[in-house]
Amino acid sequence: MTTNAQVAAGPLQGRVALVAGATRGTGRAIAVELGRAGATVYCTGRSGEGHRSEMDRPETIEETAQLVARAGGQGIAVRVDHLVPEQVEALVAKIDAEQGRLDILINDIWGGDHLGEWDIPMWKHSLERGTRLLRLAIDTHIITAHHAFPLLTRTPGGLVVELTDGTTDHNATRYRADNVYYDLAKASVNRLAFAWSKELLPYGGTSVAVTPGWIRSEAMLEHFGVTEENWRDGTERDPHFAISESPAYIGRAVASLASDPERARWTGRSLTSAELAEEYGFTDADGSRPDCWRYLVEVQEKGLPADTTGYR
Incomplete structure (x- = not known):
């Protein structure tokens, strides 16, 4: 079992990570925690100094x-539009x-929050x-994998x-956000992780899908x-916000997974930050272990009053 202290000791020293979509939120937190574990982390995204993506955020x-x-790793920023194959190809050549x-x-590439139109029929x-x-x-993830996998598979044991x-x-039993595009996007990413687990198997690689719960990203806090x-x-605005989690929680989840020499046992799985917290023994920034997805099913979807007792 990997604890917070063990992760901080540098189990990823000498390892190289690419966090595609590291500008903010989950990507930023994962990059930081991988760095805290000693990794060299390439941080990519469209928003760099003097440039903003179409989301028009300051991070x-x-x-x-x-x-x-600052966390103890080496961070390398590279501005990349992961929809442009030539830019991704150049990024991987730089890492190599x-x-x-x-x-x-x-x-972790996303950037689609501003594009969804919620709770309306698809044809509208x-x-x-x-x-x-x-x-x-989706396309960004496939383009990035296409160019990154040849380098990733050069050394057995890639993640x-x-x-x-x-x-x-x-996601299989729910229509996410009543929006076919969002629903397809999130279901497809889970499927990509499963597909990669099959393709990477001959090279000793591991592939998983990981989801945070209700994450307190910069945009969500705003x-x-x-x-x-x-x-x-x-x-006060939404009592169920009590189950939310900081970005550090998913960051610690991924860093713990990456630090596990037996992580191949997870390959092909779809995992939550709470499941990984239970397995590896880390906590959120406040010392709790929120289990958002279990809470969502057992409390919120049943219309029960907000009560996180037993869920964090």
Whole structure:
């Protein structure tokens, strides 16, 4: 079992990671925790110094790389549009030239929040915005894997983590956000992780899908008008916000998984941050272990009053 202290001791020293989509939220937190474990982390995204993506948010990959360095790793920022194969190909060539290896690929590219039109029939949703969402959520992951896998498989034991929203089982029985594009995007990423597990098997590679729960990303905190320090005030707006988790939780989940020499036992699986916390013994930033997906099914979907007793 890997504890927080063991992760901080540097079990990933000498390992090279690519966090594709490291500008903010889950990607940033994962990059930081991989760095805390000693890894060299390439932090990519479209928002760099002097450049903003179509999401028009202030966070940058350079800030993420600096946070990785402060945590004890080496952070390298590279501005990349993962929809452009030539840019991804150049990124992997840079990693190869500078490091000669790639041990961990985190496929966390998203950038589609502003494109979804919620709770309306598919035929009333903008087709242009919907297909753009799918390209950002799925095509980017395939393009990145296509160019990264030759380097990843050069050294046996590589790890691929596909970040998504919801487990395979949960998404199979629900229509996510009442939006066909979002629903397809998140279900497809789970399927990609399963497909990669088959393709990487002959090379000793491991592939999993991992989902956080209700994550307190920068955008989510802004939506609730709170900060990470006073986030519980957000429960006045939605009492179920009490089950939310900080980005550090998913970061620790992925770092613990990457540090596990027996991680191949997970390959092909769809996992939650809470499942990995139970297995590896880490906690969220506040010392708790929120289990959002179990809470969602057993409390929120049943219309019960918000009560996180037994769920964090």
